[in-house]
Amino acid sequence: MTPDQLAARTSRALAAAVGAGRDLGLTVTDAKILHDVFSVVVHLAPSPVVVRVPTVLPPYATPDSQAARQRVELDVVAWLAEQGVPVVPPSPLVPHEPVLRDGFAMTFWQFVEQDGNSEPDYVRNAGLVADLHAALRAYPGELPFLAAAEPRFVTDGLAALEGHTDLIEPADLDRARREWAVLEAVFSSRAAFEAAFPGVGLQTVHGDAPAVNIVTTTGGALYSDFELATLGPVEWDMAALGPECEAAYNSAARRLGLRELDERVMRAVSAVGMLRAVACLAFVPQLPMLADALKPAVEQWRGTPFAGGLED
Structure with a gap:
């Protein structure tokens, strides 16, 4: 893919995340891309919500197959959060369900402030x-x-x-x-x-x-x-x-x-x-x-x- 094609894919994922967030009732006026490699990860600022939109997938993956896997993830993480395990939890502001929009399957997570001064150990x-x-x-x-x-x-x-x-x-x-x-x-x-x-x-x-x-x-x-x-x-x-x-x-x-x-x-x-x-x-x-x-x-x-x- 050319740089223009990569940028267009990122823009489509960003637009889908923002549109889906607004449809779910979130206030989104200053969305920011936090990460863009295999997924485009978007903070729907000022809402404390992060959306993960997978974009680099094998040819056989479909939005429905992605959503099925995402439901497993949401169930496991929600259960861990209920047990008091320290996880980045699903956002409490939207249903714990994948959202399909514009050919993407995405999930919504609680925004957390990362410690930018720490090195991975x-x-x-x-x-x-x-x-x-x-x-x-x-x-x-x-x-x-x-x-x-x-x-x-x-x-x-x-x-x-x-x-x-x-x-x-x-x-x-x-x-x-x-x-x-x-x-x-x-x-x-x-x-x-x-x-x-x-x-x-x-x-x-x-x-x-x-x-x-x-x-x-x-x-x-x-x-x-x-x-x-x-x-x-x-x-x-x-x-x-x-x-x-x-x-x-x-x-x-x-x-x-x-x-x-x-x-x-x-x-x-x-x-x-x-x-x-x-x-x-x-x-x-x-x-x-x-x-x-x-x-x-x-x-x-x-x-x-x-x-x-x-x-x-």
Whole structure:
């Protein structure tokens, strides 16, 4: 996409967010874009409401399928807020439902003041992930197994990269496909996972690197962005964060009476996470900045064991 096309997409998302907010009775006179990468995130100022509008999506995603996933997110986060868990909650000023408008599916959240002076501390945050897992163990809703892994996303993404030597080396794409053949067989269903990793318990997990998605506000740290909330092993939430973060998680898990991370599962889920990053190269036409942003992840992936060592 050209810069003009990217700007037009952002403008459409902004207009949709503002229009939807006004239709819901919110006063919106000074809307501000807070973030614009995979989603356009808009503060509907002066209302204390933030709208998240996903804009960079796989070809098979539809507004209805997005709304279905967003309902899961809203339900999980609303439940956590009711339990007193520190989260960025759904906005209390509108119904807790996704809104479909102008081809977008969007969700509405409470605006929180972020602490602009703080630097992310992922090791500290890794310990907080264990606290989140302790709370999520009691979530009463039924969730699909590892919807966050999105097997179709990886399969279709790798297929779309065929012939795009400007985005990925042929040898890398060949390895990714062979690796995915091994990993998909294990992560395609709960039964396959449990056969490969007997005794590894499953529970509701955040689904999208919660240590990276903890917002530091003037009132403390808040968990956010539960778009990929799912049933899975706790290791999924710690994929690819490294030994120091894993040690911080394990220390907190022991304190809370939770099980520590399983090393074999960690290697496998990290391998899936790496392949998801490789598959994200297929998004470069929609989001050109990814061409450079994903280079470190691809280079790191080249040095990892094939399929997380599952073939050993």
